[in-house]
Amino acid sequence: MQDHKKFIRETFKNAKESADRGDYPHGALIVCDDKIISRGYEWLKSKNDAVNGHAEIDAIRKAQKTLGQPYLKGCTLYSAAEPCPMCASAAFWAKIDTVVWSTSREDMIEEMDKKKDGNFSWRQIAISADEIFKKGIGHEIKTIPGVLREEGKKLFDLPT
Numbered sequence: 001m002q003d004h005k006k007f008i009r010e011t012f013k014n015a016k017e018s019a020d021r022g023d024y025p026h027g028a029l030i031v032c033d034d035k036i037i038s039r040g041y042e043w044l045k046s047k048n049d050a051v052n053g054h055a056e057i058d059a060i061r062k063a064q065k066t067l068g069q070p071y072l073k074g075c076t077l078y079s080a081a082e083p084c085p086m087c088a089s090a091a092f093w094a095k096i097d098t099v100v101w102s103t104s105r106e107d108m109i110e111e112m113d114k115k116k117d118g119n120f121s122w123r124q125i126a127i128s129a130d131e132i133f134k135k136g137i138g139h140e141i142k143t144i145p146g147v148l149r150e151e152g153k154k155l156f157d158l159p160t
């Protein structure tokens with residue numbers, strides 16, 4: 001069985017690297033056959049890209065390029081935080097097998113509430129990754145939420 005904690009810790013490293021250059025503290029990985037195929041970073045601010053700048057999209061695109069194929073069957077997407085509806089949909093279109101994440105959408109919303117008087121500008125769409133996957137027709141995705149959640153929450157405190 002794949003060591004989910006080990007790979008989630010790797011997404012935290014990517015999140016920290018993203019934060020170090022001033023982007024949001026998110027990170028993702030694609031793992032196939034227990035091997036890291038790609039590392040996804042958050043690029044929103046540094047590349048002025050609010051769409052492809054999401055770490056999960058970055059990881060999926062890089063894995064497709066590395067493997068030379070559009071579909072990532074049997075592969076796992078690891079994310080430091082629950083994927084947004086766009087990234088969850090991307091995992092569905094790429095036929096990813098399993099999605100594993102640390103902090104939940106609710107954790108992020110709670111954090112947004114705590115920081116709403118500052119210049120914290122995260123936005124959320126109120127659809128969970130599981131809701132997206134349940135509505136997918138023709139491909140099923142397994143999910144493992146909440147891996148190292150308390151450690152994951154510490155990423156919210158990184159300055160960006």
Ligand SMILES: [Zn+2]
Binds near residue numbers: 083085087
């Ligand atoms: Zn996203």
